[in-house]
Amino acid sequence: MSETKKGVRKNVESIEQVTIRFAGDSGDGMQLTGSQFTETTAMMGNDLATLPDYPAEIRAPAGSLAGVSSFQLQFASKSIQTPGDEPDVLVAMNPAALKVHLPELRKNGLVIANSANFTKRNLSLAGWDSNPLEDDKVMGEYRLVQVDMTRLVTSAVEDLKLPNKIVARSTNMFALGILYWLYGRSLDPTKDFIKDKFKKRPEIVEANIRALDAGFNYGDTIEAISTSYVVAKAEMAPGVYRNIMGNQALALGLLAAAHKSGLQLVYSGYPITPASDILHMLASYKNFGVVTFQAEDEIAAVTATIGAAFAGALAITGTSGPGLALKGEGLGLAITTELPLVVINVQRGGPSTGLPTKTEQSDLNQAMYGRNGESPMVVLAAATASDCFMMAFEACRIALEHMVPVLLLSDSYIGSGSEPWLIPDLDTIPEIKNRKVSAGGEDFSAFQIASEEAMARSWAVPGTPGLEHRIGGLEKDIITGNVNYDAHNHQAMTDRRQKKVDVLANYFPLAEVLGEETGDLLILGWGSTFGAIRTATLKLQEQGHRVSHLHLRHLNPFPRNLGELLLKFPKILVPELNNGQLVKIIRGEFLTDAQPYNKMQGRPFVPSEIERKALTILKETSNVS
């Protein structure tokens, strides 16, 4: 297929999937550029997944390696689960971006570089001795389009007489324009976005739109790029879609839970990367009746949540790893007082302050065990960005129906990564019941188990006549809730707290295996590794290997058929973005020879890593037998 425009003959090829990466200085607007490509691509019906990656510093020194910000996106005409392996295209806005990201570009991949920024100073800041764009040793394995975006944008907006700063800030739209041309995207959604975002600054609207058009036309004109690509719509289940980030989905899930439970939502949080978005979003939903409370610290946030739960609200707090550490004592109180609340941990790299903007799954042990005493806690984990919606809803449902605090794990990768979301029909989501009581009989005791099956006590909230009672962190009498230090009572209460968690397995869905329920290898994952494991598993299955994938959303308790499923595989591989936390629990619980596969680089797995690891294990197995 070909078309002619402005005299240059261009090929148009159809491809199934593409991975692109925008990289530049923190001030170059790469996150905005990436998210615009994402929005447009989502609307064009491709499946997609994104990986934003930015420094912890708000403005690291311009041009430095530390200041490089990037946004990777995979889109496809088929179902995909990850933001892609090696990028096919790298947009490098400066030498530092090229230095950081070039090694990951696939061989023969396309580099689009803004040559204007390859100045002597920037080259030296990035540690290049000479200009790599002129060096065949560096660029020989790649296709290169170098373009002075700054000059072209400057001439496109010359008559507007804008300050250089505004012109420079529009070059990202030029880069976006080239990629829009390359993949046949519509410019309209981004133009609408620009018009809305800068509606009070018409000159900025004009500059950005002209830069976008100039980039698009540039792609159309130059001979260096001879082919553009078509990525057909993906086959997706019917329905209305939007693109969504995990943190957005969490906030909406909480709102849906408030709606379906009829309770006042009280969300307390202390600003912390990468969980603050949840607080920001809920704070903007005031007209939905949401109470948000920015507490003075993490401890205040969790204990205010405990107070709100005591008083009868749907009480939530959100944080990231270091914040969860501070909340530990409070969570012990929530566990012992059996109050319904939800704690969200959007994990990041640790220990200590660690890698605030990078992803990791290293808080599983903290979630399971990070409190004094025997204090078992319900732990759930969302698998993808869109999964965050239902998992947040589910966490609230469990808390309210079972009078128990619930810890929901997410992480930076799915929290700020995005994918298309089939918007659920609110009417089909069931109501959430709770354990509130309006009156008690003569023998009413607040702490008595009201439902043996659900292991839930009643929720007698302040303001209810006749049900006045006291609770606290001291050991409680198993019936009345009054202080009780009796030896057998403490044993009974310890057992009761464990049982409260254990019985939930009866309510959780059974674990499901992708692929056959028996085979040579089971890849067992939890949380955000879902996409990489699923992609790798599908590929291995295509190659004829007897490999299956089991993914856990319920970590404490486990689904009740987990042990039985694990027994059906001679080898189990557990890929985790930590040093082997789930694998140790699995080995301890089920006495299986589960093998760890760990990565601690602040980044998610790519499918090829898991595929390679699985192949190694399969090879070992076949050699032995």
Add this chain to the structure above:
Amino acid sequence: MSADTAAPAAPALTRKDFTSDQMVRWCPGCGDYSILAQVQKTFPDMNMPKENFVFISGIGCSSRFPYYMDTYGFHTIHGRGMTVATGVKLANPELSVWLVTGDGDSMSIGGNHLIHLLRRNLDINLMMFNNRIYGLTKGQYSPTSEKGKVTKSSPFGSLDHAFNPPALALGASATFIGRSLDVDAKHLQTMIAEAYAHVGTSFLEIYQNCLIFNDNAFDDYSDKETKGVRQLLLEDGQPMVFGPERNLGIRFEGHRPQVVDLTNGKWSLDDLVVHDKTDKMLALMLCDLTYQPDFPTPFGVIYQVEKVSYESQVYQQIDDAIEKLGKGDLKKLLKSGHTWTVD
């Protein structure tokens, strides 16, 4: 409630209604007994349904208080009563929330929460039992212990300078600062009622004797011999008079306070400072008198101003947002932003 829909009047509550079935486990003779008794005596007069009272506490001897009140109660963890109470009030502003804390609980481990509670001004009544010692952990010096205090953890004398609780509260923008004494039943009852009536966080410091680890710490204010010269009972709009025969007073010499004798003919009531509880500079001076050996210690309402409560603003903001933007439509919100349809 309007007259024509009036429910049958609930029988008047009595002290007994606020007494729980739990055995009180403070040491015999502890000042806490008196405070508990004054609260239980005062509450029936507040005309609030019993179920709307909530007692929240942290950790320490004082924090066992909620167990002994037959109301809703929550004995939380060390230093966090302030924040649990905040959560309760945010979730249900209709409740009358009472916070029982001590000098260690509120000024040491919970110091951060105390200042933020005060600056936010939630409508919570905070009673800080100040015994200037750690009692429950068996006798270490506290943030309000006098410097040089010999305790188990400071056998050669403590090095810490003591906090001045009302001054700390003033610095944190408290809207009600009061002080009373455990054994002064009448005064304490009045102050409890004043704290209840105040909209916003009431910071009521109650000097409380710990007869085991810091006995006689406040004898100056209860002994007949010394009480007169050591205690300045504040009354709003009244000159600052004290002394065994009401023979002494406080006047300003320039901007510094001075104790004067009203019997030597040189000074009269007209020369004295008139207490104005809304005057912040005056409050600062009164707070400062706490540790001045040559001055009496002020009791009563040191400072009180009107300021909107935090939780009423929270719900006002929600109402305003609904008025401005319309009541949120969740279905619409889920479908906001760019959407597309797959058939």
